[in-house]
Amino acid sequence: MIKSWAEPFKIKMVEPIRMTTHQQREVAIEGAGYNTFLLRSDDVYIDLLTDSGTSAMSDYQWAGLMVGDEAYAGSRSFYHLVDAVREVYGYEELVPTHQGRGAEHILSQILIKPGDYIPGNMYFTTTRFHQEHAGGKFVDVIIDEAFDPEDQHPFKGNVDLDKLSALIDEVGSEQIPYISVETNVNMAGGQPLSMANLRATSELCHKHGILVMLDATRALENAWFIKQREGGYEDKSVAEIVREICSYSDGATVSSKKDNLVNIGGFLALRDPKLAEKARALLVAFEGLHTYGGMSGRDMEALARGIEEMVASDDHVRARVGQVEYLGNRLLKAGIPLVQPIGGHGVFIDAMTILPHIPQDEFPAQALAAELYLASGVRGMERGIVSAGRDPATGDHHYPKLELVRLAIPRRVYTQAHMDVVAESVLEVHENRESVGGLRFTYEPESLRFFQARFEPITNRP
Ligand SMILES: *Cc1c(COP(=O)(O)O)cnc(C)c1O
Numbered sequence: 001m002i003k004s005w006a007e008p009f010k011i012k013m014v015e016p017i018r019m020t021t022h023q024q025r026e027v028a029i030e031g032a033g034y035n036t037f038l039l040r041s042d043d044v045y046i047d048l049l050t051d052s053g054t055s056a057m058s059d060y061q062w063a064g065l066m067v068g069d070e071a072y073a074g075s076r077s078f079y080h081l082v083d084a085v086r087e088v089y090g091y092e093e094l095v096p097t098h099q100g101r102g103a104e105h106i107l108s109q110i111l112i113k114p115g116d117y118i119p120g121n122m123y124f125t126t127t128r129f130h131q132e133h134a135g136g137k138f139v140d141v142i143i144d145e146a147f148d149p150e151d152q153h154p155f156k157g158n159v160d161l162d163k164l165s166a167l168i169d170e171v172g173s174e175q176i177p178y179i180s181v182e183t184n185v186n187m188a189g190g191q192p193l194s195m196a197n198l199r200a201t202s203e204l205c206h207k208h209g210i211l212v213m214l215d216a217t218r219a220l221e222n223a224w225f226i227k228q229r230e231g232g233y234e235d236k237s238v239a240e241i242v243r244e245i246c247s248y249s250d251g252a253t254v255s256s257k258k259d260n261l262v263n264i265g266g267f268l269a270l271r272d273p274k275l276a277e278k279a280r281a282l283l284v285a286f287e288g289l290h291t292y293g294g295m296s297g298r299d300m301e302a303l304a305r306g307i308e309e310m311v312a313s314d315d316h317v318r319a320r321v322g323q324v325e326y327l328g329n330r331l332l333k334a335g336i337p338l339v340q341p342i343g344g345h346g347v348f349i350d351a352m353t354i355l356p357h358i359p360q361d362e363f364p365a366q367a368l369a370a371e372l373y374l375a376s377g378v379r380g381m382e383r384g385i386v387s388a389g390r391d392p393a394t395g396d397h398h399y400p401k402l403e404l405v406r407l408a409i410p411r412r413v414y415t416q417a418h419m420d421v422v423a424e425s426v427l428e429v430h431e432n433r434e435s436v437g438g439l440r441f442t443y444e445p446e447s448l449r450f451f452q453a454r455f456e457p458i459t460n461r462p
Contacts, residue, residue, distance in 0.1 A: 005322045008315035009412065012059060019045055020377050033454025034370040034439055036379050045377030046418050047410070051345045053099075053257035053264060054410035058309060061261065061302040068298025077301040078291040081267075084304040088239065088311055089216065089246045089254075091269035093276035097287050098294020100217055100255025101126040103268035105286060107213060107253055108134040110278045111177040119167055120180040121159050122146060122187050127180060127215060127253075139167055141179075146188045147401055149339040149350055154229040156191035156341075157184060157222070159201045168208055178211035183245065184218035184225070189404075190324075190343025192225035195233065195244060202248035216252035216269075219245050220259040220310050221344030224317045239311035251275070258345070261306035261411060265295050323419060324409050330423040336430055339404065346408035349426065351384065354433050360385050362438025362458060365403040368429070370455075371436050372405065376425035380407045387450040 020028070020043060032038035041047060047054070069076035082094045097103045104127050112118065114135030120127070121142040128138045141163040145153040159181065168176065181201060185191050202212045223241035227233050233241060246252060250272065256265035270276045280290040287294040295303070310316055321344055328342030331349070339348035351365035358364040365384035372378050384403035391398055407422065429436070439455040 005315075005318055007319045007412070008313070009058070017045055018042060022374070025374050025377060029370055029373055033442060034366065034457070035450075035453055035455060036369050036373055036381060037451050038454070039373065039379060043377070044373075044379045046414060046422055047379050048346065048407040048422065049379050049381050051258060051408040051410050052255070053262075054413065055257075055261045055263065056410070056412040057261060057263070057302060057306070058412075060309065061305045064301035064305045065298040068296065068301035070297040073289060073291055075291055075297045075300065077297040077304065080304040081300045081307075084307040085267065085269055088242060088307050089219075089252065089269055090243050091246065091251060091271060093251075093270040093273055095268040095270070095276060095279045095283055095290070096293030096295055096300065097266045097268060097283070099257060099264060099266040100215075100253060101130065101266075102287050102294055103253035103255075103266050104130040104215075105133075106279050106282050107251070107268055108136065109282055110275065111211070111213075112136040113177075115175065117167060117171050117176050118178065118180055119159075119164055119176065121157055121182055121193060122185050124182060124186055124215065127182075131180070136177075141167065142185065142188065146185070146191060149189075149337075149348075149402060152340060154192075154225075154341065155194040155197060156188055157182065157193035158197040159193065161197075161200060161204060164201065164204060168204075168210075173208035173210055176208075176210050178213045178250070179205050180213050180215060181249070182215040182217075183222035184344045186218065186345075188343075189339040189348045190218070190221065190345045191341070192222040192229075192344070194230050195226050195241070196230070198245060198248050211251070212249040214246065214249045214252040215254075216246065216249075217255040217258050218344060219252075219254075220317055221321060224314075224321050225344065227314070237311075238314050238317055242311060256303050256306070259310055260303055261310055262299065262303045265299050265303045267293070320411050323414075323416070326416065327407070327409070327419045327423060330419070331426055334423070334427050334430075336426055339402075346406050348383065348402075349380075349405040349407070350402070351405055352403040354430060355436055357434070358436070358438040360399055360403065361397060362440065363455065364438070365405050366455065367436055367439050369405045370439070371429050372425060375429050376421065378407070378422050378425050380405045382406075382450060386453060389447070389449055 028043040108130040112134035116136045119141045145151040146156045223238040251270035328347040337350035337353040351368040355364040366382045388398035388400040443454040
């Protein structure tokens with residue numbers, strides 16, 4: 001039997017990418033203030049900045065763009081999307097939005113009143129923003145193992161039921177409209193939660209009259225890990241597992257720019273028609289009419305097809321996660337410190353361990369990301385002190401426990417040979433790690449500073 005997996009597709013169209021010289025990259029990274037967000041994509045060879053909205057669509061999805069129905073109301077493509085969401089996720093009510101944060105906005109506005117608490121298994125930037133914007137307070141109830149990069153727990157995305165019970169006891173269930181449960185937790189490094197944990201979380205919440213809302217953005221990748229790691233699921237299809245995940249919830253927000261294989265889009269899905277009515281009332285004001293939300297007809301058509309395609313067989317997700325694991329395992333074998341287990345959407349390099357000579361306030365992960373770009377044109381993203389920002393009260397940096405460079409892998413975009421080049425580049429930078437120095441700000445924006453901050457190398461160190 002053949003043990004290797006390969007992509008369940010062949011390539012029909014190609015998009016050229018530019019290889020650059022070291023000298024060109026020096027000019028580019030200096031021009032970008034040593035911030036990979038400020039690079040032009042034309043100067044990037046292999047772009048691992050994010051897996052959001054960067055997937056390659058299939059020929060069937062591209063064909064869908066041509067037959068998308070652009071009717072303002074009652075679009076055929078909307079009804080195709082409704083059918084796809086019912087079939088794959090199992091929710092009756094669909095509220096389409098322009099992307100995931102649009103769905104988070106509407107959900108937060110219809111359910112949260114000022115002073116409420118919203119527990120969740122680690123925060124996500126836009127999710128927490130909308131909860132707070134509606135007057136709620138996010139409370140992290142993820143298990144402690146999620147914060148240890150070397151802990152091998154197979155389900156680091158699990159909800160800590162003791163933390164959740166303690167919160168319910170402390171503030172009372174009437175102050176907790178819902179729990180926000182994220183599948184394959186992004187900020188923990190793409191780590192799944194188990195079906196048993198989700199089932200128990202759902203039982204506890206429903207006993208107290210608390211709704212369970214999934215962030216099902218990465219439910220497919222989570223389903224794959226359940227199939228690999230949780231007893232009783234090895235013979236189920238990922239399609240069956242995704243359905244079961246959703247069965248424990250009352251609704252979900254989804255950013256379709258991830259699992260769903262499109263470049264833009266998202267939705268809020270619900271079971272309760274009354275709640276859906278409230279959502280639709282806001283939708284008209286903030287996104288669009290209830291049969292298109294924030295999307296064009298062709299976007300909805302490509303999305304409906306992407307949702308069907310992602311679970312049509314297990315081969316897609318096997319190759320998607322397999323490619324991430326291929327890169328991660330190559331790096332681990334060569335002694336590169338990574339967040340483990342390797343996650344579903346990318347590898348997270350531990351910059352603090354690689355660059356112990358750079359103090360955290362000289363931005364080791366930022367420096368490592370810039371160095372990796374310089375070495376080979378590979379673009380990753382800082383996930384450390386720069387992303388964490390400052391404490392508004394004291395004005396000092398937040399000092400997160402981890403300084404990471406994230407290499408997020410777009411779906412169906414790069415080949416194994418690209419992954420080999422990425423691995424070689426990381427190894428080269430690792431070999432020369434002692435020559436990598438720290439950075440200092442030349443421009444620091446007030447909020448969400450990681451997007452637009454500029455830096456320069458600290459050359460005259462004592
Ligand atoms: C990307 C993402 C979001 C936000 O979705 P957008 O489509 O970028 O607005 C929310 N939650 C998770 C887990 C995500 O990965």
